[in-house]
Amino acid sequence: MKSRDIAIAGILLATGAIMRYISLVIPGPIVSNLVIAFYCLAIILIVPAFGEAVGIGVVAGIVCALVSHSVFPPANLVSEPIGAAVCLIAYTALKGRVGTAPGIATLVATLASGATFVAVAALAIAPTILTKFPSIGAFVLVTAPIVVLTAVVNAGIAQALFIPASRALTRGRGL
Template sequence: MEKRVVLKEKKSGLSISDVILVGVLLAVGAVLKFFVGSMFTVMKPNFIIAMYCLAILLIRPKFIEAVIIGILAGALCQVFPGTPYINLISEPVGAIVMALLMYVPMEIGRFSLKPVICTFISTLASGFTFISVLYAAFYAGASVATIPIGVFITIIFGTAVLNSIIVQILYIPLKLALGRGEAKAG
């Protein structure tokens, strides 16, 4: 009898379940942004950013996969009123930052700070990219509506805090429900 050898293929790309998870989370983000987002007045979470941050936390995509997730999120943002096309730049930047932060250790004992810190920083990256592109377009002569930078900065930081809270709350239950390994308390 010959010895049987089981070869395990190396993962190349996202699995079908990963793609479905990203799609479902982005869809949930869009629905929440449409229905729940309208209930907030000044400070409101950006549920689409929160959901792609959560997806990246759960599936740990490669760099190019994170870019694609960001582009999909930016395309989804085009459905909502606002400044067209800028999200096609700002959301991939936020997704790239989120994917890169996955490599930075952020644990205190068994408690992981990744959900809250990475989401906060990624939301800031997306927000500041958005405002930079918006003002660059404005000063280049494009017909875009702007508000004072101080107001934008307040909105960006408020959104980052709210997104961080949402992702922190959802991360452990989703990780456990999806069977993505032992979930650390955070």
């Protein structure tokens, strides 16, 4: 990956981390994850190799695990690399075919990341979940709308920022 691409990914991950940190003021055990929108935007803008995309997801997972008050922060270490991989695969399949490829790729990536997070958390801390929820199914039913809503918001953010970010990067190449 070129140093310019690393800078782009770093800036967008930092932006997502700041948004994630700000979201911590929202009370509750589960919060939406806007880091996904920004690492998806990075992946969409630079279209890295598969391993590099997973690496971006690993960094995002570390950031999310450190800046989180979710039920099981370490689940981010699994869910974010999966989300990054799904984003790359979805975007690569859709780019040039669909104008909303950035939004769709981010939507699918957020759903994959969120579903993975919920599954890992449910498996890892089932006894704790069962003290707060009547069953694991109830936990999934409570978290599923959060994942879907976050996916829709993230898709909107990525789609809305894609054109201006793309133009800014194109302008920067001429310098």
